[in-house]
Structures are given as C-alpha cells and as structure tokens.
Amino acid sequence: MIVVEHLSKHFGKTAAVDDISFEVKEGETLVLLGTSGCGKTTTLKMINRLTEPSGGRISVNGKDVLAQNPDRLRRGIGYVLQNNGLFPHYSVAETMAIVPKLLKWGQTKINERTKILLEKLHLPESYLSLYPNELSGGQQQRVGLARALMADPPVLLMDEAFGALDPITRASIRREFKNLDELKRKTIVMVTHDVQEAFEMADRICLMDAGKIKQIGTPAELLFNPADAFVASFLDDQRLQLELKTVSLNDLWDDASFTGEKSVPEISAASSIWEAVSFLQKNNLKQVCIHQPKTNSWKLVNAEELMHAFFTHKKFGS
Numbered sequence: 001m002i003v004v005e006h007l008s009k010h011f012g013k014t015a016a017v018d019d020i021s022f023e024v025k026e027g028e029t030l031v032l033l034g035t036s037g038c039g040k041t042t043t044l045k046m047i048n049r050l051t052e053p054s055g056g057r058i059s060v061n062g063k064d065v066l067a068q069n070p071d072r073l074r075r076g077i078g079y080v081l082q083n084n085g086l087f088p089h090y091s092v093a094e095t096m097a098i099v100p101k102l103l104k105w106g107q108t109k110i111n112e113r114t115k116i117l118l119e120k121l122h123l124p125e126s127y128l129s130l131y132p133n134e135l136s137g138g139q140q141q142r143v144g145l146a147r148a149l150m151a152d153p154p155v156l157l158m159d160e161a162f163g164a165l166d167p168i169t170r171a172s173i174r175r176e177f178k179n180l181d182e183l184k185r186k187t188i189v190m191v192t193h194d195v196q197e198a199f200e201m202a203d204r205i206c207l208m209d210a211g212k213i214k215q216i217g218t219p220a221e222l223l224f225n226p227a228d229a230f231v232a233s234f235l236d237d238q239r240l241q242l243e244l245k246t247v248s249l250n251d252l253w254d255d256a257s258f259t260g261e262k263s264v265p266e267i268s269a270a271s272s273i274w275e276a277v278s279f280l281q282k283n284n285l286k287q288v289c290i291h292q293p294k295t296n297s298w299k300l301v302n303a304e305e306l307m308h309a310f311f312t313h314k315k316f317g318s
C-alpha cells in the first residue's frame with residue numbers, strides 16, 4: 001500500500017531522514033517510534049508531501065507521490081496533526097466540512113457523514129457550533145480525527161495524535177480509537193515517542209534513531225529479538241510492562257497448566273496477560289475463564305497461575 005524506498009531529507013547539514021526504506025501493508029498500522037528529533041515527523045510529512053524529499057521514492061497504492069498534484073494527493077490521505085491543528089476560528093461543523101467542500105460534496109452528504117462520525121466519536125450534535133477553545137483536549141482530539149476521517153480516506157497519517165492529553169485521557173482515547181471500525185479498515189502510519197502507545201497501537205513498529213531505521217518489526221520481534229543493543233536498551237525501562245502487554249493468553253495456552261473448565265466471567269484468549277490481570281483486578285475476581293475461539297474451548301485461571309505461566313514461558317522469558 002505504502003512503499004518507501006531510500007528516502008532522505010536534509011535540512012542544510014542535518015540529515016533528518018537518512019536513506020530509509022519500509023513498506024506498510026494494506027490495513028496495517030505502522031508506528032514510527034523514536035526519541036525527539038530522530039526524523040519521525042519528517043518521514044510522515046514526506047508521505048503526503050508537506051515536506052519534499054531530498055532523495056528516494058514513495059508510492060501510495062502503486063502511485064509515485066512525487067508525480068501527483070500535492071493538493072489532490074492530500075485529499076486522499078487523512079492527516080491528524082500534532083496538537084490537533086484545529087483552526088481557532090472554525091466551528092466543529094466547519095472543521096469537519098473542510099475536506100468534503102474541497103471534494104465538492106453537497107451539503108446533504110456532508111451533514112450525513114458528519115452525523116455518522118459524531119456518533120462514532122461520541123461527540124454530541126450540540127458541539128457542531130462550538131469552537132476549539134470551547135472543547136477539552138480530548139474533545140479537540142476527537143474533532144481532529146473526525147476531520148481526517150470525513151472523506152473516508154484509505155490511508156491515515158497520525159502525528160503524536162494523543163500528545164496533548166493527560167496520561168489517563170490519552171490511554172482511554174487511544175483504546176477507543178484502536179477499536180473504531182473506521183480505523184480498523186485503514187492503512188495507518190502513526191508517529192509517537194511513547195513506547196507504551198507504540199506497543200498498544202502498532203501491528204509493526206519502525207524504531208528510528210538519528211534519521212535511520214534501527215529495527216522494523218512486530219512489537220514481539222522488537223522485544224524478544226532486538227536487532228542490536230540500542231533497540232534492547234530503548235525498551236529496557238519498560239520491558240516488563242511491554243512483555244505483559246505483548247504476550248497473549250493464546251501464547252501460554254499450550255504450555256500452561258490451567259484447569260479446563262467453562263465458567264463466567266470470560267475473557268478471549270487473544271487478550272494480553274496485562275489485559276487479563278487488569279480484568280481480574282478491576283472486577284475483584286479470583287479466577288477468570290479464558291475462551292479459545294479457534295477450538296471453542298475454555299480454561300480456568302487465577303492471577304498467580306497466570307503470572308507463573310508468563311514467567312516460565314519458554315519462548316520469551318528474557
């Protein structure tokens with residue numbers, strides 16, 4: 001879907017992006033992760049030509065982006081800006097109508113799509129007349145996403161989309177966004193410097209440093225097969241939490257000695273260990289029943305057995 005080949009960007013003597021190549025498959029979420037100044041935003045902005053590359057090639061859906069009219073290209077790629085990027089003098093309704101108007105949609109179609117997205121993003125219709133300064137950070141974030149989704153673009157670029165939010169709102173909004181059906185169908189490239197966020201949102205992570213790619217792979221690959229010492233140490237501070245979020249109940253299914261028994265409450269085997277333990281804690285439960293949809297079977301487990309299985313799991317246990 002998106003193919004980046006030998007892409008570079010120099011600002012004077014600074015090589016902001018230095019000969020990087022990667023692909024993003026259709027429907028995949030790729031997270032560009034790395035410390036401040038490593039070239040994430042510059043990479044993202046070259047995909048929709050807000051920044052012109054110094055060298056290399058990018059194609060979206062088989063078409064070279066440099067061969068396309070930049071305005072037309074951008075109308076087909078949703079973009080959620082750092083700190084929302086909402087225009088202060090545009091109401092929510094006007095903000096959501098920006099791209100549809102460029103695409104010459106009629107007012108009825110704009111109203112219909114606006115209504116659908118407000119509902120999906122849990123924004124009341126009464127907000128349509130409000131301006132950004134009348135909205136909370138979380139609400140602004142929802143409007144920023146709604147604006148990017150109006151024309152239902154197949155590709156979405158998100159730059160530190162949750163950056164301006166407090167940690168609790170940030171975690172709950174990104175969980176909500178991850179489960180939005182509108183986002184599940186899209187090819188997404190997302191920039192963040194937040195490791196936990198990257199691990200929660202990504203199908204694959206592209207870890208960058210000083211304009212180069214250090215490793216690109218699934219969260220589990222980066223955690224359990226780091227390409228080098230830089231990758232390992234980048235994740236070290238938060239390793240335990242990341243492992244608990246990455247290893248699923250499915251991963252432990254075969255070698256854990258849980259009791260096979262059907263009961264309620266139930267949790268899917270696709271859930272992470274972190275989700276299972278949080279579920280037990282939040283609901284003040286001693287045991288939870290794991291459901292394995294593939295074989296339609298169940299296993300009963302308590303928190304102690306779960307943690308024991310996690311720490312003795314053979315494939316991981318770094």
Ligand SMILES: Nc1ncnc2c1ncn2[C@@H]1O[C@H](COP(=O)(O)OP(=O)(O)OP(=O)(O)O)[C@@H](O)[C@H]1O
Nearest residue numbers: 011014016034035036037038039040041042043193
């Ligand atoms: N317009 C510009 N002019 C000059 N230098 C720039 C410009 N944009 C970015 N840079 C430089 O390029 C490098 C990469 O910047 P970039 O914004 O891509 O990093 P980043 O990883 O997204 O960082 P952050 O998370 O802080 O946004 C930095 O050294 C930055 O100072």
